[in-house]
Amino acid sequence: MTAFLSLDGVRRSFGDVTALDGVSLDVAEGEFFALLGPSGCGKTTLLRILAGFETPDSGTVTLAGEDLTRVPAHQRPVNLMFQSYALFPHLSVEKNIAYGLHREGLPKAEITQRVGEVLERVGLAPAAKRRPHQLSGGQRQRVALARAIVKRPRLLLLDEPLSALDRKVRAEMQLWLKQLQHEVGITFVVVTHDQEEAMSMADRIAVLHQGAVEQVDSPVALYGAPRTWFVADFIGGNNFFSGTATEAGLSSEALGQLPGTTSDQSAVSVGEPAVLAVRPEQITLNDGDSVLSGTVLDVSFYGGTSRIAVEVPGHGTPVLVHRHGAPVVVPQQAVDLSWGTADAVLVPPSSATAASAAA
Amino acid sequence: MKRSLERLTLLGPGLGYLTVLMVVPLALVLSYTIFQRGRFGGLVYEPTTENFLRAVDPLYLDVLVTSVEIAGVTTVLALLLGFPTAYVIARLPGKWKTIALVGLVLPFWTNFLIRTYAWIVLLSPAGMINDALTGWGLIDEPLQLLYTKPAIVAGLLYAYLPLMVLPLFAALEKQDDQLLEAAANLGARPAKAFLTVTLPLTLPAVITGCVFVFVPSIGNFVVPELLGGGQTAMVGNLIRDQFLKARDWPFGATLALILVAMLMLLLMLQAWSARRLTGDKNA
Numbered sequence: 233m234t235a236f237l238s239l240d241g242v243r244r245s246f247g248d249v250t251a252l253d254g255v256s257l258d259v260a261e262g263e264f265f266a267l268l269g270p271s272g273c274g275k276t277t278l279l280r281i282l283a284g285f286e287t288p289d290s291g292t293v294t295l296a297g298e299d300l301t302r303v304p305a306h307q308r309p310v311n312l313m314f315q316s317y318a319l320f321p322h323l324s325v326e327k328n329i330a331y332g333l334h335r336e337g338l339p340k341a342e343i344t345q346r347v348g349e350v351l352e353r354v355g356l357a358p359a360a361k362r363r364p365h366q367l368s369g370g371q372r373q374r375v376a377l378a379r380a381i382v383k384r385p386r387l388l389l390l391d392e393p394l395s396a397l398d399r400k401v402r403a404e405m406q407l408w409l410k411q412l413q414h415e416v417g418i419t420f421v422v423v424t425h426d427q428e429e430a431m432s433m434a435d436r437i438a439v440l441h442q443g444a445v446e447q448v449d450s451p452v453a454l455y456g457a458p459r460t461w462f463v464a465d466f467i468g469g470n471n472f473f474s475g476t477a478t479e480a481g482l483s484s485e486a487l488g489q490l491p492g493t494t495s496d497q498s499a500v501s502v503g504e505p506a507v508l509a510v511r512p513e514q515i516t517l518n519d520g521d522s523v524l525s526g527t528v529l530d531v532s533f534y535g536g537t538s539r540i541a542v543e544v545p546g547h548g549t550p551v552l553v554h555r556h557g558a559p560v561v562v563p564q565q566a567v568d569l570s571w572g573t574a575d576a577v578l579v580p581p582s583s584a585t586a587a588s589a590a591a
Numbered sequence: 592m593k594r595s596l597e598r599l600t601l602l603g604p605g606l607g608y609l610t611v612l613m614v615v616p617l618a619l620v621l622s623y624t625i626f627q628r629g630r631f632g633g634l635v636y637e638p639t640t641e642n643f644l645r646a647v648d649p650l651y652l653d654v655l656v657t658s659v660e661i662a663g664v665t666t667v668l669a670l671l672l673g674f675p676t677a678y679v680i681a682r683l684p685g686k687w688k689t690i691a692l693v694g695l696v697l698p699f700w701t702n703f704l705i706r707t708y709a710w711i712v713l714l715s716p717a718g719m720i721n722d723a724l725t726g727w728g729l730i731d732e733p734l735q736l737l738y739t740k741p742a743i744v745a746g747l748l749y750a751y752l753p754l755m756v757l758p759l760f761a762a763l764e765k766q767d768d769q770l771l772e773a774a775a776n777l778g779a780r781p782a783k784a785f786l787t788v789t790l791p792l793t794l795p796a797v798i799t800g801c802v803f804v805f806v807p808s809i810g811n812f813v814v815p816e817l818l819g820g821g822q823t824a825m826v827g828n829l830i831r832d833q834f835l836k837a838r839d840w841p842f843g844a845t846l847a848l849i850l851v852a853m854l855m856l857l858l859m860l861q862a863w864s865a866r867r868l869t870g871d872k873n874a
Contacts (some may be wrong), residue, residue, distance in 0.1 A: 305772070306784075316769060
């Protein structure tokens, strides 16, 4: 992969608080990339550094071979769709969109033509003369997006693009954004705390935690093969068992031998403390095998799937099991739980060791 | 029925107060304009248009023009000084913002007349400014500062500058900083972002501040009297003199009516432009 956007050792602190602790990332041209993490993980600071609103204390930002680190915001070939949209309230929709083209000093005819094109693309041509406060939330977002893409940036940043939309509009927008990205071919970087948003749209995701990158991978790899405890916990649901890593999985004092594998041999070595992460949908009930046995605590039916909580003696929290269709078990029933070696992932026990392993 | 009673109870006192103390006197002033002056003051109830004809006499028109000029210069200076002040205060950190605002309104705690007298002490030939300038050898003779038009402007500016700063501060403070970031992101250098985003969004406040300064400035008669030394008459002085010295109530009332009409026009213009500029939010 040739890096189009490249961050190298980017560090930024505010007083005593370290927002970014040496972040290095490579993004390919035309990629749909997501920065995912809980609030306070540094993703917003990273976004502001990319847009040029913040300067890193150290480290560099390179875009298409050009060092951007000290380039002021208004000279960057980077546009941002703000989370709050930040539309100019005193300008009409078309003037909002034309604003950035006027700053480039383009001829009037070209501005009119490009604004017209982008208005068609986002489906807002009939609203061209309206003011932002006369639009719905979804329409405002499309104006914000139009205002950014009309500039034909090398890099488009999107700050929590779906968070303010209701469920239905959200699903539409999600699909539409992905389609748009294919059509215009601009490199997209989305910043979000919402894993669904990142997983459903991005080609690759960087998971950020406490100012550092935990893992960069495709959505499927992040889900199926987390390399750290934080990623395993943050993305999707998981059951965790702690113990000592062995060749075949995990050895737990209370539960015995549990099958599992590791996606990153360097992070977990045999004989070291480790955590085994098992997805609820990878666990099967009463299929002849028995890795663990317990008693059904609670059963909930969600139509397509059932969720079953099982109390396992020697394990503090109930083990969660998801299965397709009806629950087939009832509370108080004794059950055997099992999973295959490839379906459970060994990760280092805490995020502290994970960070040192990743560095 | 019950609701209208409730409304009347709530509105009654304020409305009554305004009716008795504002509408009735204004109506009286209005009625005076069409009558004649008695030989020893007072009114003779014979209709006449003489008052209005007299008011457009060049002698009085000059006074009006001078007043507009002084109030206008004061307003422009207040805007030029007030905008940067408001801009800086709006960007101060929380605690300092409060301190700056308290400092801004602190002079109001002292009587207006006393503060205007203090300007005499500053500006007089033996005053502090002349003292300092001669002391440093910058001038040989004391400058004639007091009893000039600039002295009046200085006094009015001093009195009404806070009325410019406060609405501007309110508008600048509530402005979303992200709009400026958006402007920068779209390629606007800081000066351009100020001209295309900050300024248009604060224009209603600019107009409000200008009206707040212009209206009391043009009607003021204390400052022209004390700092202008009666050399420069403004409309306020003229009206007061008609009522108290010349005892020509009908003519004084006519001048007052003209002034009120002018200011009403100005306020209507302000309301109209504010509504237009804020994107008919309230319309």
